[in-house]
Amino acid sequence: MRAKLAEREQAVALRRQGLSYAEIQARVPVSQSSLSLWLRHVPLTADQQQRLADLRSVGTSSGPFKLHEEKVARMGTVRRKASREANRFLKNRDMFWIIGTTLYWAEGSKGKPWDASRQVCLTNMDPNMLRLFRQWIFRYGGVGPSDLQYALYIHPSADIEGARTFWMEELAIKSSTLRTYFKRPNHSPRRKNTGRHYHGTMRIRIARSTAFLWRVEQWIESLARVAGSAKWQASTL
Secondary structure: OHHHHHHHHHHHHHHHOOOOHHHHHHHOOOOHHHHHHHHOOOOOOHHHHHHHHHHHHHOOOOOHHHHHHHHHHHHHHHHHHHHHHHHHHHHOOOHHHHHHHHHHHHHEOOOEOOEOOOOOEEEEOOHHHHHHHHHHHHHHHOOOHHHEEEEEEEOOOOOHHHHHHHHHHHHOOOHHHEEEEEOOOOOOOOOOOOOOOOOOEEEEEEOOOHHHHHHHHHHHHHHHHHHOOHHHHHHHO
């Protein structure tokens, strides 16, 4: 019952953002009849109503709308499978999965209702956190080292070569795999990320990982729903 209530609250929140039923079903794995019951009294702004009308007017036989619907259908399939995966990991108390999912929940890049094509990506300054994230995606994401892209973001006044060497050693990667991007100059005297201990910020990104991001987002939702339950909290004390 609590899970159903959480799904209803999520569906209502997405509808208030102006999403269509198909777009909501891609994120909340429930039936059309449930959505009709939950959402029939949710008001929409004039702009939101126009957007939905534009989607319907395009037609379903060809063009952008058909591609959008196909993408929504794929997302829904991936997320339903991910929901079952999450239930299994939670039932088994898979702590490494829980830790990695929580880490990505806090630090990772997420998709947006209006842009569901983003990739799995985590940016941080802590080598230990990045190594943990990498082992997590290797174990649960079905990806390998060749799927990863590394990018260093650093102020141009820093020791660039020293920072590159630091990250190559910490993450055991080659120079050819590490791109470097310079941050906008900041001459504020209050900036603390200076000196020999400043190595910039590292981003690890999985190439072609939109579908994996859909899985991760569903894992996060499943973890949040279960971890907030009284039964889960009592069992972990």
